[in-house]
Amino acid sequence: xxxxxxxxxxxxxxxxxxxxxxxxxxxxxxxxxxxxxxxxxxxxxxxxxxxxxxxxxxxxxxxxxxxxxxxxxxxxxxxxxxxxxxxxxxxxxxxxxxxxxxxxxxxxxxxxxxxxxxxxxxxxxxxxxxxxxxxxxxxxxxxxxxxxxxxxxxxxxxxxxxxxxxxxxxxxxxxxxxxxxxxxxxxxxxxxxxxxxxxxxxxxxxxxxxxxxxxxxxxxxxxxxxxxxxxxxxxxxxxxxxxxxxxxxxxxxxxxxxxxxxxxxxxxxxxxxxxxxxxxxxxxxxxxxxxxxxxxxxxxxxxxxxxxxxxxxxxxxxxxxxxxxxxxxxxxxxxxxxxxxxxxxxxxxxxxxxxxxxxxxxxxxxxxxxxxxxxxxxxxxxxxxxxxxxxxxxxxxx
Numbered sequence: 001x002x003x004x005x006x007x008x009x010x011x012x013x014x015x016x017x018x019x020x021x022x023x024x025x026x027x028x029x030x031x032x033x034x035x036x037x038x039x040x041x042x043x044x045x046x047x048x049x050x051x052x053x054x055x056x057x058x059x060x061x062x063x064x065x066x067x068x069x070x071x072x073x074x075x076x077x078x079x080x081x082x083x084x085x086x087x088x089x090x091x092x093x094x095x096x097x098x099x100x101x102x103x104x105x106x107x108x109x110x111x112x113x114x115x116x117x118x119x120x121x122x123x124x125x126x127x128x129x130x131x132x133x134x135x136x137x138x139x140x141x142x143x144x145x146x147x148x149x150x151x152x153x154x155x156x157x158x159x160x161x162x163x164x165x166x167x168x169x170x171x172x173x174x175x176x177x178x179x180x181x182x183x184x185x186x187x188x189x190x191x192x193x194x195x196x197x198x199x200x201x202x203x204x205x206x207x208x209x210x211x212x213x214x215x216x217x218x219x220x221x222x223x224x225x226x227x228x229x230x231x232x233x234x235x236x237x238x239x240x241x242x243x244x245x246x247x248x249x250x251x252x253x254x255x256x257x258x259x260x261x262x263x264x265x266x267x268x269x270x271x272x273x274x275x276x277x278x279x280x281x282x283x284x285x286x287x288x289x290x291x292x293x294x295x296x297x298x299x300x301x302x303x304x305x306x307x308x309x310x311x312x313x314x315x316x317x318x319x320x321x322x323x324x325x326x327x328x329x330x331x332x333x334x335x336x337x338x339x340x341x342x343x344x345x346x347x348x349x350x351x352x353x354x355x356x357x358x359x360x361x362x363x364x365x366x367x368x369x370x371x372x373x374x375x376x377x378x379x380x381x382x383x384x385x386x387x388x389x390x391x392x393x394x395x396x397x398x
Contacts (some may be wrong), residue, residue, distance in 0.1 A: 002182075003182055004177060008174070009138075009149055028119060031078060036085060042162075121163040128154075160177070168253050169253035192389070193205055193316065197280065203270075210379075216317055270328070271328075272324070275338065276338045281341035282325075282344060288316050290306060351367070353389065356369060
């Protein structure tokens with residue numbers, strides 16, 4: 001099975017190389033803004049859009065002639081910037097065609113300073129190599145040989161397609177996108193598993209196992225609040241302001257790394273236990289929406305539970321349900337295992353033993369049924385999810 005995978009490595013550019021990279025980020029950001037401005041102005045004047053090919057042939061050539069320093073950036077990197085803008089417009093038109101609400105249409109916006117943190121080389125073919133006296137290095141066009149921490153080898157049979165140089169917080173990374181042929185793994189005939197996602201426990205399985213939600217953001221919230229208060233009091237665009245902004249970015253980056261590491265380990269643990277995993281088809285973006293304003297008969301606004309809902313939304317975002325399910329699906333595909341999504345309706349209200357509906361509020365954490373079955377509500381929901389998944393299995397395998 002041929003799949004696309006990304007191998008991510010920490011790199012250690014010199015001060016001179018960092019200056020070159022940041023200059024290239026700045027030029028790419030300016031090119032993106034100029035291309036976006038041209039698209040908007042042409043559309044207002046003629047009612048027609050400007051495509052990628054036209055901007056590549058005209059705008060890019062004109063900018064290189066007027067600003068010779070743009071020649072210090074590889075031409076394919078600049079073309080990729082225009083391609084990013086073109087993709088953003090295509091996604092915008094797709095959302096318009098699907099009739100999504102105005103606040104979610106996502107018209108491409110201008111990039112501010114500090115909002116461009118990566119460059120892509122679409123035709124990278126060179127692998128990291130060992131240099132005597134320097135260790136492993138990766139050759140980057142217009143930058144030079146950059147030291148890389150090659151903590152794992154890229155398989156010799158994998159075909160490298162692109163290279164992305166990325167800055168996250170104050171760290172630099174090289175991301176190699178490769179096309180790889182994965183050999184099928186032998187089946188182990190492991191039992192099926194249903195999982196129910198939650199906020200108290202990240203997930204509860206149908207066999208009774210559960211994993212507590214670590215709440216990485218909640219634990220660092222006070223530290224982030226202190227940094228953001230200092231950032232708000234500091235004059236914008238000053239040296240101290242950028243220093244504090246970098247500190248906030250580093251704190252968020254650390255939280256993100258902790259969350260991803262935890263979720264990857266939990267997904268690997270689940271896939272080691274089962275060949276078939278069933279979960280609810282959750283519409284997470286709809287679940288974290290703000291509640292609509294409420295008005296009484298006189299037109300005055302009344303309480304709509306926005307404060308409580310904001311806390312729940314923060315906990316759902318901190319748990320990372322969407323990231324967890326994405327990792328589960330693509331790793332299951334790599335390992336030749338099956339993941340099924342089932343409708344979430346009444347999975348927490350139905351008794352898994354007698355199928356009777358036992359209505360409960362969110363604060364009720366124990367399922368008690370007249371048939372005598374008592375269990376954690378998430379465990380009962382996981383059993384229901386597994387039952388529904390097994391009933392729909394023939395439709396998925398057909």
